[in-house]
Amino acid sequence: MKTFPDLLENAICFEKPRRLTDVSSWHGHIPFAFSLVRMLRPTVFVELGIRKGDAYCAFCQAVEMLGLNCACHAIDPWEEDVQAGFYGKEVFEEFRAYHDPLYGDFSTLLPMRFDEALERFPEGSIDLLHIDGFHTYDAAKHDFLSWLPKMSHRGVVLLHDTHAYYHEFEVWKLWKELREIYPSFEFTHSQGLGILGVGKDLPDDVGTLLNLEEERANHVRRFFSAISEDWSHRNFSTPLTDRSRILDLIQKLHPIAMDMELIRLGAKHDGGYLVPNDLEGIEACFSPGVGEASTFEKDCANLGMQVFLADRSVEHPAESHDRFNFTQKYVGALTSDEYMTMDDWVASTLPESQSDLLLQIDTEGYEYETFLNISEKLMQRLRIIVAEFHGLDRLWSLPFFTLASRAFEKILRTHACVHIHPNNHAGFSRESDIDIPQVMEFTFLRRDRIRNIEKLSFVDVFPHPLDSDNAPDPTSLHLPDCWYRRKD
Incomplete structure (x- = not known):
């Protein structure tokens, strides 16, 4: 991705996502998720905080469409969570019934707490980590620091809700600290998505994205926001209001x-x-x-x-x-x-x-x-x-x-x-x-x-x-x- 027009080569970003539930806060970032998988081509992907799995399934869909040899792991205790709206085991069972036939060959669901899953992953093994768990500052920082040693030399970390400023959603505080330490890029639509390059040997396209000048960065933001608005209107899961x-x-x-x-x-x-x-x-x-x-x-x-x-x-x-x-x-x-x-x-x-x-x-x-x-x-x-x-x-x-x-x-x-x-x-x-x-x-x-x-x-x-x-x-x-x- 040497210049912004090169993004248009990422035709995968125009694909329609297969799974769109009523939990819509991540839908606006799905086109970028498709493109990121193409740019990074991860071999190990981990998501912390799944809920109904729209975001996770988008990454799995991209892995499948690109034919990558990538092991995907979904980690969530699937229990009551006041911030996420009190979801439990019935949500997990529905998600598993949807997920397993489509992605079970390369994707594993781990119904457990994030810290309990740490021992399953060697240090330096994860190329792409998406953190979308409990959103207080302390919880988000704990998740980031706990999983940081697991990131590979090509590692990229995603933080959702960097632009959500209500009540106990405090990821934005952590984001303000981390973007001063690592190469970064932030989308501000759909409650915000922060991208951090924590590895030292990032692919060229990813490195270019994380170091764009502000004018070009705004082009990228508008590009992906417009794509998500277009397909969300054409493929809205419920009728649109006049x-x-x-x-x-x-x-x-x-x-x-x-x-x-x-x-x-x-x-x-x-x-x-x-x-x-x-x-x-x-x-x-x-x-x-x-x-x-x-x-x-x-x-x-x-x-x-x-x-x-x-x-x-x-x-x-x-x-x-x-x-x-x-x-x-x-x-x-x-x-x-x-x-x-x-x-x-x-x-x-x-x-x-x-x-x-x-x-x-x-x-x-x-x-x-x-x-x-x-x-x-x-x-x-x-x-x-x-x-x-x-x-x-x-x-x-x-x-x-x-x-x-x-x-x-x-x-x-x-x-x-x-x-x-x-x-x-x-x-x-x-x-x-x-x-x-x-x-x-x-x-x-x-x-x-x-x-x-x-x-x-x-x-x-x-x-x-x-x-x-x-x-x-x-x-x-x-x-x-x-x-x-x-x-x-």
């Missing part, structure tokens, strides 16, 4: 300009939100989804509200307050030993009350089903709703759009959107000239609290002076123009 329906939903969510100010509750960065200055008389704040800090909830408590928090994945909130009440359950669409609905939660904690409430919800994608299962009676008690909505870039998938639009439309029957803030922990997608941040924080106010709502105009300037990046380190992410009525 562009006009997405624009219509966005327009319904345009924030209105109220005659009351917005104030900020909580921290300056992640955990702080803008709400209308209409808090007097709110009895309690309900907060499903407990993070590393509870500064918003603490401010609510200091204003005299009772605060009810819930999360199954933690034993207790990170902070304490006399007005905090914690339940170790998830909030969702049903009530069971592990879950509870919003209605059941409110009824069990405030059985005699009918006063106004504040809802602040951040449940990592489960917010849609939660809203669809809140009764109309409870919706009328929620004076203010602050909700972080995840996976918004999937609005192009018609099944997801149907779910999300129903949740938004239900909220809009009783409430009006008064503020939107994109979370710069995550990135954004651009399809058909529509920019959609992956994660955004919405503030809604009940419509009866807004005077002359039918005559109000819309907010035409963003960001708000009180807005602040969720994460101070990644690049700022401002609300795209299509999400509000911008002044011309």
Whole structure:
């Protein structure tokens, strides 16, 4: 790959991937995976963290198409993982049934922890290693350092999620350190993919890629991103949403300009939100989804509200307050030993009350089903709703759009959107000239609290002076123009 046009010789990058499941975060990198296998021609490939195996099968597919003598190894305990969405043995069995007939001759599935598999590989034996396990900084660094001695003199390491900046996804921190040590290249689409040349005798094409000047590097990024967008649209695993329906939903969510100010509750960065200055008389704040800090909830408590928090994945909130009440359950669409609905939660904690409430919800994608299962009676008690909505870039998938639009439309029957803030922990997608941040924080106010709502105009300037990046380190992410009525 002496120059960028030489990439076009990698015709394999235009091949259609055989396995595309609903886990789509790696799909955008499959064309490059095909090309990398051609450039590197590995003899041993190892992937740490498989889940449903779309990425792993892409590498295996390339090995097969190129007729390489390459031993492939998939390592994953296939057990519950809060970051990957609680998958288990049934996922492994489905993957094995798919994998074995196609790739069983040269590929081995190892259902075990990464450290347990280390002894199976001699030092200096692995040409290509893909790390996509637990995404905290400590876990990712441990995986990298543990497996580094196993890399060959031609070794290349891939790190997924280098451009994912939400909650405990911290691979980007490790990537910032490693790219200063090794020749590197990064794709920023599909949550980011970092390529490190850890071997001293890299093939010429790989070495050229890792040392491209920025202008040529951007050509490469656009090239592979465009390929993945093209085949993902032509071969989308679900029907695509019509562009006009997405624009219509966005327009319904345009924030209105109220005659009351917005104030900020909580921290300056992640955990702080803008709400209308209409808090007097709110009895309690309900907060499903407990993070590393509870500064918003603490401010609510200091204003005299009772605060009810819930999360199954933690034993207790990170902070304490006399007005905090914690339940170790998830909030969702049903009530069971592990879950509870919003209605059941409110009824069990405030059985005699009918006063106004504040809802602040951040449940990592489960917010849609939660809203669809809140009764109309409870919706009328929620004076203010602050909700972080995840996976918004999937609005192009018609099944997801149907779910999300129903949740938004239900909220809009009783409430009006008064503020939107994109979370710069995550990135954004651009399809058909529509920019959609992956994660955004919405503030809604009940419509009866807004005077002359039918005559109000819309907010035409963003960001708000009180807005602040969720994460101070990644690049700022401002609300795209299509999400509000911008002044011309």
